[in-house]
Amino acid sequence: MPTTVAPIPNRSPSEIIALRRQHINPTLSMSYQQPLKMVRGAGAYLYDQEGNAYLDMVNNVCHVGHCHPSVVAAGQAQMAQLNTNTRYLHDNIVEYAKRLSATFPPELSVVFLTNSGTEANDLALRIAKTYTQANDIIVVDHAYHGNSPTMIELSPYKFDGKGGRGRPAHIQVAEIPDDxxxxxxxxxxxxxxxxxxxxxxxxxxxxxxGEKPAAFYCESVLGCGGQVVLPAGYLEAAYAHARAAGAVCIADEVQVGFGRAGDHFWAFEAQGVVPDIVTMGKPIGNGHPMGAVITRPEIAQAFITGMEYFNTFAGNPVSCAIGLAVLDVIEQEGLQAHAKQVGDVLLQGLNELKQKHTLIGDVRGMGLFIGVELVKDRHSLEPATAEANTIIEFLKAHRILLSTDGPYDNVLKLKPPMVFSMDNAREFLWRLDQALFSVS
Known part of the structure; x- marks a missing residue:
């Protein structure tokens, strides 16, 4: 007889919070003053235990929409057939590497698979150090590259934040290019x-x-730094400085890749450059734990030292089936062009709101990755942190999920699933107008 799986109790939000406090470390934070219990997702919406629909404008993980039927079906079908490690031959991993590399400039053609963006950035660090035989790293201020010990060391967002130990000696922090x-x-x-x-x-x-630089890490659009679009020419000039010193250039596309930028499939393309290594995560598996690194053949060749790179779960048939389904959905549903069209409407509407509300200091972004910086005064640029968080709670009360970011926690960050529609955009702009009036 088949094993009977015990049902999970349907607990109230207060019961779940009590159990989290008892059994889960409090460093795992919760969103909102009164946390929400979500039980279902579909498209651009999340649904609570009472069936209320919330428009999700902050989840860039479920890239092609929550629980996309094609992605779910691909994972279910492969899981029912086989899931094993990469020491056995399987079509899925080579097909995925082929399909993924086809989205990049031809110079980038060798793929490594991981389980997350953190793992991808961690592996990129190993590859860079092996290729350059150097140790020190240059990162951009306020950047976040992952939660492993080595990535915390590369993330000013963490090591200069609460509980951080400050900048390690082998890390140099470059000025944030915030124009x-x-x-x-x-x-x-x-x-x-x-x-x-x-x-x-x-x-x-x-x-x-007495050291040499191994790598320069930079997100193609800055996330935790405040949804900052890099000024024109930044990466071209920065890459030239880094390469002249012997470093490799790593583009972190964990948040902004896979067509989110609208005009481009990869956000680094907006800067007219080709990185030496690109890291991916979050949207790659639409919520399934997956990540990737792609690099130039000569850099990949230098990583062949006799030490095997083996990752038990990375590149397994289920993950690759899901990754392939995500690529199919992006292409077949035209989501890159959709991100451009809807993103342009959002940017235009937000700039119109800027004319009405002096609290909006700056509107920036590309495609469906947008930041709205709130300031108390447009001359002094005093951050409107409290107002930003009040607006987040206002929108939550009207069933729109949003969050803040930036060094002063005063930037509204918009990064919804790519199926976010024109109607969704208009609803958000209307509600944000109300929210801005409520705090003026």
Whole structure:
């Protein structure tokens, strides 16, 4: 007889919170003053235990929509047939590597598979250090690259935040290229190259330690830094400085890849560059734990040292089936073009709200990755942190899920599932208008 699986009790939110406090470490945070219990997802919506629908504008993990039927079916079918490690031959892993690499410039053709964006960034670090035979790393201020010990060391968002131990000696932090709040502003056509000059200072600091730079890490659009779109020319100039010093250039696409940028499948393409290594995570599996690294053949070749790279779960048939389904859905449903169209409507509507509400200091983004920075004063740029969090709670009360980010926690971050519609955009803009009036 088949095993009977015990049903999971249907608990109230207060009971779940009590059990979390008893059995789960409190460092695992919850959203909102009164946390929500979600029981179902579909498309751009999450549903609570009472059946209320919430428009999800913050989940860039369920990239092609919550519980997309094609992705679910692909995972179920493969799980019912076989799931094993990559030491056995299987069609799925080579088909996925082939399909994924076809979305990149031809220089990037060798794929490594992982279980998360953190693992992808961690592996990219190993590859970079092996190729360059160097140790020190340059990262951008306020960046977050993952939750492993080595990635916390690479993440100013963590090591300079609460509970952090400060910058490790082998890490140099480059100035954040924020052309709204930083030293060089939007009216400077050379802002990108001016910000990139700071890599020279970081490289000099590494040389002063008697070391060499192994890698320059940079998100293609800055997430935890406040949804910051890199100024034109930044990566071209920064990559030139890094490569001249012998470092490889790593583009972190964990948040912004797979067509979210709208005009491009990969956000680094907006800067007209080709990185040496690209890391992926979050949207790659639509909620299934999966990540990837892609690099140039010569860099991959240098990683062949006699030490095997084996990852028990990475590249398994189920993960690859799901990854392939995600690529199919993006292509067949035209989600990259959709992100461009809906994102343009959002950006236009947000800029119109900026004309009405002085609390909006800046609107920025590309495709369906957008930031709205709130300030108390447009001249001093004093962050409107409390107001931003009040707006988040207002929207939650009206069943729209949003969050904040940035060094001052004053940037509304918009990164909804890619199936977010024109009607969804109009509903959000209407509600945000109300929310802004409520705090003015």
């Amino acid at each position: 709204y709040r930083g030293r060089f502003r939007k009216d400077d056509p050379q802002a990108g190259s001016h910000y990139a000059q700071d890599l020279q200072r970081a490289i000099a600091a590494i040389h002063a330690r």
